[in-house]
Amino acid sequence: MNRRNYKGYLLDLDGTVYRGGTVIPEAVSFIRTLKEKRIPYLYVTNNSSLTPEQLTERLQNMGVEASPEDFFTSSMAVAAIIRQMARESETEKNVTVLAIGETGLKTALAEAGYEIVEKAPASYVVVGIDRQFTYEKMKQATLAIYNGARFLSTNCDRAIPTEEGFVPGNGALTASIAYATQTEPIYVGKPEETIIRLALEKLGLRADEALLIGDNLETDIAAGAKSGVDTLLVYSGFSQEVDVEHAAVKPTYTAHTLADWKII
Incomplete structure (x- = not known):
């Protein structure tokens, strides 16, 4: 076919x-x-949790030839969108990002040259899957958004399949902050x-x-x-x-x- x-x-x-x-x-x-x-x-x-290098290793361990250049993740996409937004608002030199997420997200943002902060205030709040998500992280994101931070999320997946069954996805984490701030995020993933x-x-x-x-x-x-x-x-x-x-x-x-x- x-x-x-x-x-x-x-x-x-x-x-x-x-x-x-x-x-x-x-x-x-x-x-x-x-x-x-x-x-x-x-x-x-x-998948915002892994870097292209980690994804490469995963495929290679399965017997699939791969290199980091073969991947484009939602973390890479959100970093690119922040660059576009910062350029349009002429704030490229002073970008701070309050990032809720794992290695893949934080690495993509750091490689893009952004300062990553853990507490408000911030220029942007970005949410990716975070299996150590806490009330404190939600609180800081909420404070930052109420203080004017732009709100982005890597993807809106409500739940993800695991060996235990379906567990909360990034969409569920993002929704808690959206509800607290009455602000809809900009989603960048599929x-x-x-x-x-x-x-x-x-x-x-x-x-x-x-x-x-x-x-x-x-x-x-x-x-x-x-x-x-x-x-x-x-x-x-x-x-x-x-x-x-x-x-x-x-x-x-x-x-x-x-x-x-x-x-x-």
Whole structure:
């Protein structure tokens, strides 16, 4: 199956390339073919907790050839958006960020040159998944936003699957601060178009030249639709055929596995 010759690919990770700690064999073959044909691609992920180096190690441990340049995370996207916002407001030299999150988020912000603070005041409040989230962190973020900080969040996932079952995602943490401040955050990860637009810029491609591949109708496919990017839903993860029948936003293509998609 392939109805178009795409110049580049945007790939989701969990549910598309691997499930939990297990690689999906068809994805390995697909990625190998992309490399052999020298077709550019990026892994576009809402995972804000890990750095590209950590994600590289994860894939390599699963037997997938990867390098840090292959990844574009929601943490990288939020750092880029802060740069755009600071440039527009002419405050680039004095940016402070109150960051609630883990290594991936704080590393992306630090590498972008921002001063990271733990207490209000701050220029920006950014929320990513934080498994050490506390009332004190929520309080400081609330104080900063009431004091004029811009409010951003890496992604709006309500819950995330784990071996224990579904646990609170970053959307749940963000919602607590949004409720306390009566302020809606700017989300940058999927299903928003922001992360897709930035990933396309990194690849040097237009929206009509790329295909976004993912397993989730609510995040991957919705992000593609908002961005004007064709989408391929693979039934290797979250969403299944029955879900497509009732979906408000449908994928351009569907496949049981990536083995069904032939790269021209």
